[in-house]
Amino acid sequence: MSPVDPLHDLPFVIGGRTFRSRLMVGTGKYATNADMIATIDASGAEVVTVAVRRVDLDRKQEEGVLYHLSPEKYFLLANTAGCYDADEAIRYARLGREAGFNEFVKLEVIGDRETLLPDVDGLLIATRVLAKEGFQVLAYTNDDLITALRLQDAGAAAVMPLAAPIGSGLGMINPFSIRTIKRRLTVPVIVDAGVGTASDACLVMEQGVDGILMNTALAEAKETVRMAHAMRLGTDAGRQAFLAGRMPRREVAVPSSPFDGMLS
Amino acid sequence: MRTDLQTISLNGTAREIPVPCTLGELLTQLDLDRRIVVVEHNRIIIRRDTLDGVSLAAGDMVEIVHFVGGG
Numbered sequence: 212m213s214p215v216d217p218l219h220d221l222p223f224v225i226g227g228r229t230f231r232s233r234l235m236v237g238t239g240k241y242a243t244n245a246d247m248i249a250t251i252d253a254s255g256a257e258v259v260t261v262a263v264r265r266v267d268l269d270r271k272q273e274e275g276v277l278y279h280l281s282p283e284k285y286f287l288l289a290n291t292a293g294c295y296d297a298d299e300a301i302r303y304a305r306l307g308r309e310a311g312f313n314e315f316v317k318l319e320v321i322g323d324r325e326t327l328l329p330d331v332d333g334l335l336i337a338t339r340v341l342a343k344e345g346f347q348v349l350a351y352t353n354d355d356l357i358t359a360l361r362l363q364d365a366g367a368a369a370v371m372p373l374a375a376p377i378g379s380g381l382g383m384i385n386p387f388s389i390r391t392i393k394r395r396l397t398v399p400v401i402v403d404a405g406v407g408t409a410s411d412a413c414l415v416m417e418q419g420v421d422g423i424l425m426n427t428a429l430a431e432a433k434e435t436v437r438m439a440h441a442m443r444l445g446t447d448a449g450r451q452a453f454l455a456g457r458m459p460r461r462e463v464a465v466p467s468s469p470f471d472g473m474l475s
Numbered sequence: 476m477r478t479d480l481q482t483i484s485l486n487g488t489a490r491e492i493p494v495p496c497t498l499g500e501l502l503t504q505l506d507l508d509r510r511i512v513v514v515e516h517n518r519i520i521i522r523r524d525t526l527d528g529v530s531l532a533a534g535d536m537v538e539i540v541h542f543v544g545g546g
Contacts, residue, residue, distance in 0.1 A: 233544055237544070237545060237546030238544035238545060238546075239544040239545045240544065241544060242545075247544065260545055260546055261542040262542065262543050262544065262545025262546075263513075263540050263541075263542060263543075264540060264541070264542075264543045265486045265487070265538065265539065265540055266486065266507065266539045266540060266541050267511055268486060270483070270504060275511055275512075275541040275543065276541075276542045276543050276544050277511050277541065277542055278511075287542065289542065290545055290546070292536045292545050292546065302518075305520055306513050306515065306520060306540050307522050307542075308522075309512040309513045310511075310512070310540065310541060310542055311542070312496060351478075363524070376545075377546070404546075423505065424546075425546075426544065426545075426546030457510065
């Protein structure tokens with residue numbers, strides 16, 4: 212009988228599909244496509260997000276991300292970034308499905324241009340429509356339990372509460388909310404947006420969530436490949452620490468060395 | 476021989492194209508790879524394998540999109 216792997220983990224399943232990495236990454240804001248690819252590879256991510264935009268007919272077409280990202284190697288997750296109401300997000304989701312290779316969509320319905328916080332009413336409407344059309348909806352939302360529960364009821368395949376606003380790099384603002392959402396939902400919880408460095412990713416995963424998605428923390432690091440390596444380690448460290456179960460917090464000291472055998 | 480032209484809206488900009496012209500022919504004229512783009516014709520998404528069967532008429536709205544980097 213083979214020994215049990217002490218580091219074994221549950222499979223990471225969303226919408227019936229198993230993914231090999233709990234770290235998902237975006238593809239925006241890189242200085243070059245080569246930099247983007249090297250960074251994604253260093254992160255170990257399988258799921259990479261992409262946006263749907265008009266082809267620029269006046270420029271050459273190498274700007275299309277599919278020239279650089281092989282759909283055989285990565286799982287392309289189309290987003291609806293930049294959409295400010297449910298109808299627009301639904302339109303983008305359908306275009307993404309037609310362009311893409313799967314039924315998954317990272318649904319964003321943004322409610323405010325300054326904070327990029329979600330419009331939860333629009334998000335719920337779009338989730339219901341898209342789930343009925345057979346989409347696996349990964350819904351980007353606030354760190355609000357009630358909205359998360361409603362998204363689950365609306366048919367979301369996963370709920371993606373934010374750690375902090377998109378692109379802010381502030382790290383997880385409300386660990387209590389994230390833990391509560393994870394505890395109360397049955398669908399996977401993937402924290403999306405707001406982490407800035409590896410300790411942030413570690414703290415997020417220590418809350419017990421199923422996965423994490425980031426973009427700016429990698430793309431705006433001085434050395435993107437090194438940060439991707441750090442994020443991979445941070446994500447794994449947080450996940451393993453969660454599975455291991457941390458010691459209780461005590462507000463008193465407890466010595467690690469024995470009292471017995473001290474010299475008189 | 477003079478080619479007749481018609482005006483459509485292409486990605487939000489007025490553009491003159493020949494008559495007749497299908498969506499498939501439009502992509503060829505624009506040097507776009509149909510495996511990589513998605514075409515919306517008057518707000519309806521046109522599947523790749525039917526692009527050659529859809530003819531354009533004056534005033535049509537065509538959007539051609541693809542995947543770009545995003546988070």
